[in-house]
Structure formats: C-alpha cells, structure tokens
Amino acid sequence: MALPGIVELLHAIDHLRRDAAYQDILYIRSPQALKRMSLGYTGLFADLYWTRAVQYFGYQHHQHSKDFSLLAPLLHLATQLDPKLLPAYQFGNNFLAPRPPNGAGQPEEAIALAQYGIRNNPDSWQLYYGLGFIYYTEMKDYSKAAEAFASGGRVPGAHPFLRILAARMAQHAGEFETARMLWTTTYQTSQDQNIQLNAVDHLRALRVDEDVTQLEKLVSIYREHVGRTPGNMTDLARAGLIGSSPVDPTGQPYKITSDGRVEVHDPDSILYITKGTPPNYQPPQPKADKQK
C-alpha cells in the first residue's frame, strides 16, 4: 500500500518541481579536488564525467537549447582526471565546435581541448586530425589547419590523407573537394556507426551544394544567352548545357525557381545542405546524440 503511494507522491513532486529536477549543476569544478576525492581511482571518475558530458549534450541538443555552458567544464574535468581518455577529445570536440543546432558553437573551447589532448597523447594522429578539422570547418583558418594536419601526418601510423589534407590547406584548394576528403577520411577511420552515418549525411549534403552551385552557374549562362530564366532542367538540356536531368542524392530531380535559383525537391530529406533550399528555410533538428 505504502510503496505505490510513495511513487505517486514522488511523481506529483516531480511535476511541481519539473525545472528543478532537470536543472544541471556542476558542484565541483576543480580537477584537483576531484582527484583527491576519487582516492586515486581517477579513471572511473573520468568515465563518469565523460558519460555526464554525453548525457548533458544529448539532453540540451534534444531540447533545442542553445545553452551548453556546462559542456566545456564537464569535458575539462573528464580529461583532467584521465588525460588519455581519447573519446572525450574525439567526440567532445565535435560536440563543442559546430554552430547550433549541431553543436555548442564553442570552437575556441574545442581547440583548447584538442590541444590539451595532443599534449597528453602526442602519438594519437586522430587528435591532430580533429584539431585541423575544427580549424578548417569552423574557423576557416587554413594555415593552422594545414599545420595540424601536417603534424598529424608525421605521427607513425597516421592516415595517409593527413599529408594530402595539409597540402590542400596550404594551397587553399577547391573547398568542395577538400571537404569531401575530410568527410571521407572521417568515414573511413571511424569505428562508430553513428559517426559514419553522419559523415555520409555530410557527403550527401556536399554533393547537393556542389550540384546546386554548378547548376546555378549554368542557369546564369542560359539567361545570358537566351535572355530569360529557364523554366526547368529540360530547357538547360535543350540548350546543350546538361546531358540529362540531374537528380539529388534521394533520386529526385532538381527544380529551377522563377528567380533562377536551383532547389532540391525535399530539403528536409537531406541534412546539412547549405544550398538548394527555399529562402528563409529552417533545417530540421538532426538526431539528438552522437554527432560528428
């Protein structure tokens, strides 16, 4: 009798204090204090803080929150407790760096985390790759990205793409091709299925961005020659500018709008695209957790 009553009461209390129940607070922020409290069992404490960081990011992301204020401190604690906790650097950087809604939008924190990781794990080429990735995608700092990829390329056993990426950064080579190489490397070197799926989504989005850029150039050429906007892809084909009607990664043909823009058939079906969407388009929220 008493137990169901207690459960009901707790539900009622949770309902009244909903905000309080989910309020995330970091009581201890000092790694030194935590190290002492753990009595030397720092590895287990680091695992707990890393799990907490994953849960925190997942929850905030799921709530479409833009407040990720505890993410960097949680990752800092996890990595200070166990400086060799590689997943905290590899995934943590990608929680921190991307702009919302895909991440916390804190690339400086992500860079600091990656640099700390490299200092403590100089033989892990993946950390250099992660650092170069942030410099390239979030900061657009090609020289630092090149430096990070080149340093990673010198680590024994490093993926051969790192040297190529370093050279491409130095040359400021075609952005689509470089981005495609980055995501392909991510796909090939990750063991995590979620990261691989995310890389595939980015590669699909890159293809769309590249297709739309190219098609919009052709629309401009058509307009210059014919004096009007093409009504559809058939007009471009008739003018000899394209062979057949191009399709997006979902198999749907691209469409041309009256003002000459090229759009995908269903923008919601292709995540991360930056082109080919209607004006003022708001992308859907990607899956809540495990983002690269």
Next chain:
Amino acid sequence: MNSRIAHVAFNTFREAVRDRVLYNLIAFALLLSGAAILVGQISIDIERLVVVNLGLTAVTLFGVVIAIFIGIGLVSKEIEKRTLYTMLSRPVRRWEFVVGKFFGLTGTLVVNTFFMAIGVFLALLYVAHRFEHADLGILTALYFIVLQFLIVCSLALLFSSFSSPMLAAVFSFALFVIGSLSEDLRGFAGVVKGIGGWIATAVAYLVPNFSALNVINQVAHGEAVATRLIVYNTLYALLYSAMAISGAVLIFQRRNLK
C-alpha cells in the same frame, strides 16, 4: 607454514565462507554486468574502459571492506565466543594464531578476487568480443590489489589486537584513505618547512603507499607496468604487512586475556 598456522588459516577461511562473505560476488556480478550493458547505451566509446575501471575499483573496494570488517573481528570474536582459550590451551602459540588468522583472511580475499577477476574478464569479453594482449596488464593490476589486501588485513589485525572492533575499523579505513593519498601527502611534506615538514615526511613514509599499488587507469589504457615496479611493490607490501603483523603479534603476546 607449520601445520598449526595452516589449521588456523583454514578455519578462518571456512568461517568466512560460512558467514556468507562470498555473497558479495553476487552484488559484484550484478554491478559489472549492469554497467557493461548500461554504459553502451548512455555513453560513447568507453565500454571497455568502464569495465576495467569499474571492475577493478569494485574488486579493490569490496576487498578492502571485507578485509576491514572481518579483520577487526578475527581476534575479538574468538575472545567473545571463548574459543580462543580452547585454541590456546592446545599447542597453538599466540603468534601462530595471529599469523594463521592473517593467512586465512588473505586466502579468503584471494579466492574472492579470483572469482571477481573471472567476472571482469567475462564482462570484458562481452563488450570487446575478444581479448587483446594488453588485457594481460589487468592481471598485474589484480596482483597489486591483492598486495593492497595483504597490507589492509595486517593493519586490521594490528588495530584489533589492542582496540575495540569499532575503533579498529575506523583506524584501518582512515589509513586506507590516507594511504591512497600518500603521494599527495609526500608532495605536501616537500613544500612544508621546519618541524611541520619533518612530521609530514615521517607520516608520509609511515602510512602505507596505496597510490603506487593502484595501476588501474594505466592498465585500462593498455599500458604496460614496469617489471621493476612489480618487484618493488611486492617487496614493499610484504615488508609492510610483515611489520604490521609483527606489531600485532607483539601486542597480542603481551595482552592479558583473562
């Protein structure tokens, strides 16, 4: 080991088993299997680390709690039940009684650790699907944990030889905590000047150094443990526990049991 010590040790082990001490293995198995399954759901890429870190930390803490709570009652229980007098009236010397109790308790903990180690390796196989060469390092960490038990058992026996079970438990647990922070204590001693520094240095060297016996994080990352550290830790643990047991024997020899 003479037959009288072996007899006392075997009886101590049998009594511990009869007291259902090994039931802690059920809690351990539940903890580890639960963690192995749960962590895969709520965290990313640390399944193996959690099994090793949680498994070995739990082996240590379960063992230390058993060592303290059984160790402190080994002498007092025999006095309470008056079985000590029967034993000592036979040709069992007092030192043989203490040493036999020590071996009995450490034997119980070794058996307990053996079964827990099987649990850790099974959980590891569940999350990683295969063993790696680096997993052999876990055996070193388990060996160091057993060395910690030797020290804790000897301390529990030492304290129980002159104080009440409650105080002996408090002293033993306090020394385990301080010993786990011994490297910090030594660092503190290094920065304190004058007499305070001398006292801190003396305390730092007197308390057992459990920090050096904790290589859990190291083996969790597949790092090798230096052979020299294994040799030094073995000698240290043997010497420290021999010292504590000698103290317990000396006190027990002089104790008036009437």
